[in-house]
Amino acid sequence: MLPTPDTSHVSFDTIYEPAEDSYLFLDTLSSASESKWLSERFKKSTRTSSDSSNAVPLVVEAGTGSGVVLAFAAAQSQHIFGRQDILTLGIDVNRNACIATRETVSAAIKTVQKDTETSAVDQILNTIHISSITSDLCTALRPGSVDVLLFNPPYVPTEELPRLPTESENDPTKSQAMPRSAKFESDSYFLSLTYAGGADGMETTNRLLEAIPGVLSDRGVAYVLLCKQNRPDEVKERIRAWGGWNAESVGSSGMQAGWEKLVIVRIWKQEVQ
Amino acid sequence: MKVITANFVTCAVKECKTSAASFPLHFHDAELEQQELDFQPEFIRNVLPRVDWDSLRITANELGFPSLPETKPEGDALNEEQTLKDLHRLLLETQVIEGKLVCGNCGHQPWMLPPSETPNHVFNAVRGGSKKKEKKRA
Numbered sequence A: 001m002l003p004t005p006d007t008s009h010v011s012f013d014t015i016y017e018p019a020e021d022s023y024l025f026l027d028t029l030s031s032a033s034e035s036k037w038l039s040e041r042f043k044k045s046t047r048t049s050s051d052s053s054n055a056v057p058l059v060v061e062a063g064t065g066s067g068v069v070l071a072f073a074a075a076q077s078q079h080i081f082g083r084q085d086i087l088t089l090g091i092d093v094n095r096n097a098c099i100a101t102r103e104t105v106s107a108a109i110k111t112v113q114k115d116t117e118t119s120a121v122d123q124i125l126n127t128i129h130i131s132s133i134t135s136d137l138c139t140a141l142r143p144g145s146v147d148v149l150l151f152n153p154p155y156v157p158t159e160e161l162p163r164l165p166t167e168s169e170n171d172p173t174k175s176q177a178m179p180r181s182a183k184f185e186s187d188s189y190f191l192s193l194t195y196a197g198g199a200d201g202m203e204t205t206n207r208l209l210e211a212i213p214g215v216l217s218d219r220g221v222a223y224v225l226l227c228k229q230n231r232p233d234e235v236k237e238r239i240r241a242w243g244g245w246n247a248e249s250v251g252s253s254g255m256q257a258g259w260e261k262l263v264i265v266r267i268w269k270q271e272v273q
Numbered sequence B: 001m002k003v004i005t006a007n008f009v010t011c012a013v014k015e016c017k018t019s020a021a022s023f024p025l026h027f028h029d030a031e032l033e034q035q036e037l038d039f040q041p042e043f044i045r046n047v048l049p050r051v052d053w054d055s056l057r058i059t060a061n062e063l064g065f066p067s068l069p070e071t072k073p074e075g076d077a078l079n080e081e082q083t084l085k086d087l088h089r090l091l092l093e094t095q096v097i098e099g100k101l102v103c104g105n106c107g108h109q110p111w112m113l114p115p116s117e118t119p120n121h122v123f124n125a126v127r128g129g130s131k132k133k134e135k136k137r138a
Helices: A020-030 A033-042 A066-075 A075-079 A095-119 A174-178 A180-195 A203-215 A232-240 B003-007 B041-050 B051-060 B075-079 B081-093 B119-127
Strands: A058-060 A087-092 A128-134 A146-151 A216-227 A246-258 A260-270 B025-036 B094-102
Touching: A020 A075, A020 A216, A020 A260, A033 A075, A033 A216, A033 A246, A033 B041, A033 B119, A058 A128, A058 B051, A066 A087, A066 A095, A066 A146, A075 A232, A075 B051, A087 A095, A095 A128, A095 B094, A128 B003, A146 A203, A203 A216, A203 A232, A203 B081, A232 A246, A232 A260, B003 B081, B003 B094, B025 B051, B051 B094, B075 B081
Parallel strands: A058 A087, A058 A146, A087 A128, A146 A216
Antiparallel strands: A216 A260, A246 A260, B025 B094
């Protein structure tokens, strides 16, 4: 099994701690069938070096949390995408999560690079984490720029959807100066952002799904995790009804009364013939 | 934040999306740091197709880098080591560690830049004595 990126430096006071859903993401991306599919889509052409299919893929994760999923994609880019040169970009509404992600991804890349130095492998991992930005889903992304979009949403159905944090709530000097009870409340609020999905657990996911056709490149693909209560089959049907788009379950875990508890759906544009 | 990031981001304000002035965003009060990385000519050659050249020229100029050629290098120019090295330095080795990215249309900073390179300081301050659970993937 490919190693899980180290997140021991992360404080989980306001950040989602890697759990079953995170690990399902790692296992799905690196599964034989999914890495084969992705490698075929993103492999370098053997024709000319200026071929645009050789363009380095941009891999973006929305809602990175600790950064464990993006770090895994970065460190294992050869296994998953069949190439050593991807660019990763992380997005999270929680500033702490952005700092954590930068650390987790950079460390995971460095670990692989160090291992390469001491082994006989002559391929060097060039993958670079270009930034972790504090922003909401895909709103800050340039249209058509994303090749791979990863999203492990806040998917738990809740009565209310938490509002997005303000700049001052994201200011670390403020939270450090807080009395214990206020800090607890603030931490609980940030944690609610990691799981509370509003109606059907789909309010945030629906906003992300709407952004997919605009933000993905022609070769773009998105992976979105859903739980049973999100009604994955209906979500897939809805995506197929966009016209020209495919949606398939490509990973699942935890059977419950004959249903998978969690599934990962791959969303991609139909080939232009 | 690597300089190449400016190539992939835009203003988060919906009304700005249709305005040409919202791309690229403009660096203000940027503080730069060079981080040395192995120079891989092929990597840079494969990064180039991803780059919007006109906007990169604007960004490079704002950050005080020497002028880039008017058009994106192609053909033989992709084998000129100095050209590739300059781009490697600008796009991948240069980190913006402080500053703002401002939208040319609405004049606002549409989202927060990553904080400066002080993660350990921040973490140690908030980590406290919490015990780390060992978790493994199934």
